[in-house]
Amino acid sequence: MSLRVAIVGATGAVGRTFLSLLEERRFPVGGLRLLATSRSAGETLPFGSERIPVEEVSAEALAGHDIAFFSAGAEAARQWAPVAVERGATVIDNSAAFRQEPDVPLVVPEVNGHRLADRPRLIANPNCSTIQLVLVVAPIHRKVGVRRLVVSTYQSVSGTGLDALAELEAQIQGAAAGREPEPRVYPHRIAYNCLPHIDDFLDSGYTREEVKLILESRKILEEPNLAVTATAVRVPVRVGHSEAVNLTLSRPVNPDEVRRWLAEAPGVVVLDDPAGRVYPTPRAAAGRDEAFVGRIRRDVSQPAGLDLWICCDNLRKGAALNGIQIAEQLFAPAAPSVPGPAGTQ
Amino acid sequence: MSLRVAIVGATGAVGRTFLSLLEERRFPVGGLRLLATSRSAGETLPFGSERIPVEEVSAEALAGHDIAFFSAGAEAARQWAPVAVERGATVIDNSAAFRQEPDVPLVVPEVNGHRLADRPRLIANPNCSTIQLVLVVAPIHRKVGVRRLVVSTYQSVSGTGLDALAELEAQIQGAAAGREPEPRVYPHRIAYNCLPHIDDFLDSGYTREEVKLILESRKILEEPNLAVTATAVRVPVRVGHSEAVNLTLSRPVNPDEVRRWLAEAPGVVVLDDPAGRVYPTPRAAAGRDEAFVGRIRRDVSQPAGLDLWICCDNLRKGAALNGIQIAEQLFAPAAPSVPGPAGTQ
Numbered sequence: 001m002s003l004r005v006a007i008v009g010a011t012g013a014v015g016r017t018f019l020s021l022l023e024e025r026r027f028p029v030g031g032l033r034l035l036a037t038s039r040s041a042g043e044t045l046p047f048g049s050e051r052i053p054v055e056e057v058s059a060e061a062l063a064g065h066d067i068a069f070f071s072a073g074a075e076a077a078r079q080w081a082p083v084a085v086e087r088g089a090t091v092i093d094n095s096a097a098f099r100q101e102p103d104v105p106l107v108v109p110e111v112n113g114h115r116l117a118d119r120p121r122l123i124a125n126p127n128c129s130t131i132q133l134v135l136v137v138a139p140i141h142r143k144v145g146v147r148r149l150v151v152s153t154y155q156s157v158s159g160t161g162l163d164a165l166a167e168l169e170a171q172i173q174g175a176a177a178g179r180e181p182e183p184r185v186y187p188h189r190i191a192y193n194c195l196p197h198i199d200d201f202l203d204s205g206y207t208r209e210e211v212k213l214i215l216e217s218r219k220i221l222e223e224p225n226l227a228v229t230a231t232a233v234r235v236p237v238r239v240g241h242s243e244a245v246n247l248t249l250s251r252p253v254n255p256d257e258v259r260r261w262l263a264e265a266p267g268v269v270v271l272d273d274p275a276g277r278v279y280p281t282p283r284a285a286a287g288r289d290e291a292f293v294g295r296i297r298r299d300v301s302q303p304a305g306l307d308l309w310i311c312c313d314n315l316r317k318g319a320a321l322n323g324i325q326i327a328e329q330l331f332a333p334a335a336p337s338v339p340g341p342a343g344t345q
Numbered sequence: 346m347s348l349r350v351a352i353v354g355a356t357g358a359v360g361r362t363f364l365s366l367l368e369e370r371r372f373p374v375g376g377l378r379l380l381a382t383s384r385s386a387g388e389t390l391p392f393g394s395e396r397i398p399v400e401e402v403s404a405e406a407l408a409g410h411d412i413a414f415f416s417a418g419a420e421a422a423r424q425w426a427p428v429a430v431e432r433g434a435t436v437i438d439n440s441a442a443f444r445q446e447p448d449v450p451l452v453v454p455e456v457n458g459h460r461l462a463d464r465p466r467l468i469a470n471p472n473c474s475t476i477q478l479v480l481v482v483a484p485i486h487r488k489v490g491v492r493r494l495v496v497s498t499y500q501s502v503s504g505t506g507l508d509a510l511a512e513l514e515a516q517i518q519g520a521a522a523g524r525e526p527e528p529r530v531y532p533h534r535i536a537y538n539c540l541p542h543i544d545d546f547l548d549s550g551y552t553r554e555e556v557k558l559i560l561e562s563r564k565i566l567e568e569p570n571l572a573v574t575a576t577a578v579r580v581p582v583r584v585g586h587s588e589a590v591n592l593t594l595s596r597p598v599n600p601d602e603v604r605r606w607l608a609e610a611p612g613v614v615v616l617d618d619p620a621g622r623v624y625p626t627p628r629a630a631a632g633r634d635e636a637f638v639g640r641i642r643r644d645v646s647q648p649a650g651l652d653l654w655i656c657c658d659n660l661r662k663g664a665a666l667n668g669i670q671i672a673e674q675l676f677a678p679a680a681p682s683v684p685g686p687a688g689t690q
Contacts (some may be wrong), residue, residue, distance in 0.1 A: 008442060093487040148646055152497030152589040154539045154578065172517055194499045194580060196640050196654045201619035205642025205652075212674060214645065227646035231654060233499065235539060236581050242539050244497040244576035244592075255550060274546035282659035283538040295541050297550025300559065301493055301572035307543045307550075345689050 001209060003331055006065040008080060008296070009072030010054055013162050014094055014158065018069050019047055019322035028332055035061055038083025063087040067327050071319065080310065081122060090330060091122045092323045095274060096208075099124040099216055102131060106219050110267040110326045111138040123326055128241055128318030129153050129209070129232065130216040132310050133319075135291040137247070139265040140258060140306070144299060145250035147304075148227035151213060154242035155198060156236045156282060159191060159314045164190070165227035168236055190236055198232040207232055239283025239316040240323050247306040252264060255296045258306060262293055272296050280311035288313055290323055348676055351434065352408045353425060353654065354417030355399055356388060357377035359439055359509050362665035363414050363569070364392055370669060373677055376639060380406055384587070387480075408432040412672050415439060424632040435675060436467045437668045444469040444561055451564050454670045455611040456483040461674050468671055473586055473663030474554070474577065475497050475561040475604065477655050480662075481634040484610040485603060485651070486566060490595035492649075493572035496558060499580045499587035500543060501627060502535060504659045510536070513581055537580055543577040552577055585627025594649045600641045603651065609639055617641050620658025625656035633658055634666055 001341075005022065009015045014239070015036075022029055034045055035057040044051040056059055062068065070077050070084075070093040077097035084128035085092050098104040103117035106124045111134050116123070129151075137146055157164040164185045171191035174181045183189050183246040185198065199208035206214075208233040218226045227248075235242075262270050269279050272294040291312040299305025312318055350367065354360045359383075367374055379390055380402040389396040389527075402421070407413065407429040415429075416440040422442035424557045427435050443449040450460035451469045455477050458511055461468070471479070474496075502509040504561050509530045510570055516536035521527045528534050532542065544553035554577040570591075580587075607615050616625050617639035625637035636657040644650025657663055 020462070131504055132351060150495045150591045150646070152576075154499070154580065158393075161606065169521075173521065176514075176518065187622040192581065192583050192658075193626050194582060195626060196587075196589070196624055197619075197622065198687075204645070205619065205640065206645070207619075229591060229644045229650065229652055230465040231591075231652055233587075233589065233654075235499065236537065236539050237539060242541075242578075244578065244589075246495045246574060246576075274550065274552075277532040277542065281533055281538050281540060283534060295550065295576065300549070300551070301495070302573040305574065307574055307576055309578075317475075322604045338598055 002028050003066040004031035004064060005029050006033045006068040006084070008035045008057055008068055009076065011036045011040040012071055013040065013158050013165070013315055014071040014319040016045065017315040019045060021316065021320050023048060025325060027328070033061060033065065046084060048247040050307060055240050059083050062089065065089040066331065067092065068201045069323050070328070071212055075118045085121050092125055092271065092326050093122065093325060094125040094319055095257065096127065096212060098122060099126065099212070099230070100219070104218060106216060108134055108220055108266070108322060109329050110135060112220050112222070115328055116326065119330060125319065125323045125326065126220060127209070127212040128159055128314040129213050129243065131246065131318050131322055132218065132291040132312035133213065133243060134217055134220045135216070135265070135267050136262065136308065136310050137245070138221060139261050139268070140155045140247065140249070143261050144253055146226065146247055147250060148248035149217070149229070150246040151228065151230040151245045153230065153232045153235065153310065154237070154282070155232060156237040156239050156241055157234065158315055159241065160185060161224050165238060168238070185274065190234060192236060195234040196231060198234055237282050239313060239315060240311055241318060242280070242282050243310045245308050245310060247302045247308070248302060249306060252304045253306060255306070256297055258296050264273045268293060270294065280309060282311045285311040286313050287316070289317055291317060346677065347373050348411040349376040349409060350374050351378045351413040351429070353380045353402055353413055353415045354421065355390060356381045356385040357416055358503050358510070358660055359416040360397070361390065362660040363416065364390055366661065366665050366669050368393060372669060372673070373448065377663055378410065386436040394556055404428050404432070407434065410434040412437065412676065415666050418459040430466050436468055437671050438467065439470040439668060440665055441472065441557060443467060444471065444557070445564070450670050451561060453479055453565055453652055454674050455469055455480060457565050457567070461671065464675065465526050469620055470556070470563060470664065470671065471561045472557040472666045473504055473659040474500065474558050474588065475565065476663050476667055477586060477636040477657035478588060478590065479559065479562055479565045480610070480654060481607065481638045481655050482562070482568060484606050484613070487590065487595070488606050492572065492595060494562070495591040495594035496573065496575040497589045498575065498577045499586050501576060501628070501659055502579065503584045504586065505530060505623060506627070508625060510583060513583070529581065536583060540579040541576060543579055555601065564655070575626060580626050584631040584658060584660060585656055586663060587625070588655045589629050590650045590653050590655060591644060591652070593647060594651060597649045599650060600643055600651070603641050613638060615639065625654060627656045630656040632661070633657050634662055636662060
């Protein structure tokens with residue numbers, strides 16, 4: 001089998017990760033077209049031994065594909081995803097454009113891969129922070145019932161994009177040289193700083209990023225009333241998002257029991273040996289395929305509570321890898337859904 | 346009035362901050378002795394136009410002081426604080442050595458300054474993360490009753506000390522040069538990373554830092570059964586600790602009401618205008634005297650919940666400034682307890 005693939009938004013941080021993962025996972029690519037806005041058209045990107053030209057997205061360019069991976073923002077997705085579907089492609093969109101549409105499945109294959117059974121033609125890829133959260137929370141929820149979640153995130157700048165990675169470096173090198181480059185990507189300096197501000201603010205005082213985490217978790221876990229609150233914070237890390245998560249459960253659990261459940265959960269690696277200084281870090285998660293969980297402990301503040309800490313590569317499983325796993329499940333079910341050796345610190 | 350002052354642990358990050366704050370606040374210093382371990386003895390540190398020699402701590406050196414500020418770790422405090430008290434000094438200790446002793450007051454002047462009324466001779470200075478938390482939580486607790494707290498911290502490396510600041514810089518400059526210096530101060534690289542590990546791990550799975558935050562908050566708020574859980578995380582920030590805090594209250598509150606209460610709270614500055622991109626950051630809090638609070642919003646996950654975000658300079662109000670304010674209240678009550686103009690981004 002060979003599949004004709006398009007990547008829309010190919011030159012971004014997630015687009016480039018799609019490209020390298022297609023190769024790394026030997027995805028059965030029978031044709032590859034890289035699309036982007038006119039600004040990036042004309043560049044070339046490496047794939048195997050070739051360099052593939054980046055073309056401007058258009059209705060013509062979107063015709064003739066089996067799969068189109070979109071990572072081009074919500075506006076481009078709203079404009080072009082329906083065109084790609086109409087012209088025959090199955091679209092897997094990484095933006096927030098369709099995630100809350102009732103008839104568009106929002107899928108993390110290890111958690112709700114059954115939503116792919118009727119072969120939808122438009123599938124939404126969840127937000128990076130949501131994917132790593134539900135990978136860990138779903139197995140606990142199935143065993144014991146999660147009643148409420150309090151999530152604090154520590155999100156890397158690569159979640160914003162390549163320009164944010166460049167801004168972090170420029171600010172750090174500027175600080176070393178006694179200069180202070182004006183922030184452009186973020187409203188305040190991100191080097192040596194934390195910004196409790198990801199995506200736009202809403203009237204409720206939450207940011208869109210926090211609301212995504214709340215609503216997407218509910219949709220993926222199929223618990224429309226699940227109680228969730230979140231504070232989303234940008235930290236000066238390049239790649240890898242972290243989350244401190246407090247769970248209220250339906251009954252008290254033993255942390256050992258939870259470690260056993262999570263050790264068997266697909267796409268999850270337990271790293272939890274505090275005495276050996278073993279716990280997840282975003283840096284160790286970067287470049288890896290799984291969500292890493294540790295610091296699993298009984299919450300002393302409530303009778304049936306649990307605290308834990310999750311790290312995951314936001315460009316891979318948090319974005320491109322999850323999209324490719326969706327495609328694998330739809331088109332190439334023989335491919336392993338979560339490869340890679342178990343993680344270590 | 347003039348007071349004979351000793352600083353024990355004068356060469357550390359907090360010790361140096363004590364020294365600069367004594368000068369900045371025109372503390373009535375009538376004699377100043379800088380003490381440290383033999384390793385640092387022989388150095389000199391600037392105070393006003395002078396340079397003061399650092400001497401090795403001893404029973405003789407601890408005699409003849411009105412006040413001794415200790416910032417030398419728990420072991421040194423256990424050994425030398427009683428000696429200083431016996432020889433006439435009032436000791437304000439920044440270590441964890443005495444914080445949970447029932448007869449030692451643990452004081453944040455704005456919150457429980459009444460514990461100084463009977464002029465104790467040994468006072469414990471709380472942990473940095475606790476001080477900024479209770480400064481903001483106490484005024485809310487007085488108005489409406491706090492039932493439970495979930496705290497996630499984002500703590501700067503200066504909380505560890507000067508060697509940790511140097512390690513962060515060495516790792517960042519090493520990364521820029523393609524090298525990777527071996528971590529010494531932290532068990533894993535801190536540059537571009539987050540470590541969910543501050544102080545030692547306990548059998549419960551919590552760290553000592555997390556337990557400090559829980560127990561010290563209860564003691565200062567005089568609520569021995571207050572439900573608190575915490576995850577303490579080190580982030581690659583130089584100075585300034587941040588906290589994402591979720592509160593369960595006795596009744597629903599309006600965020601505007603909370604902003605009004607906090608606007609009147611001593612030592613607290615409200616920075617909460619999301620539309621104007623105004624919220625606290627650790628970088629803006631560094632060098633300032635107050636705890637800054639923002640992102641105040643109704644928690645959608647429970648009927649009487651609140652989320653907020655606090656930043657504070659961990660070396661100043663989180664350590665040395667709080668100690669000096671205790672001394673001011675005891676010895677120089679005319680001095681302003683929380684000076685400085687209101688903060689801005």
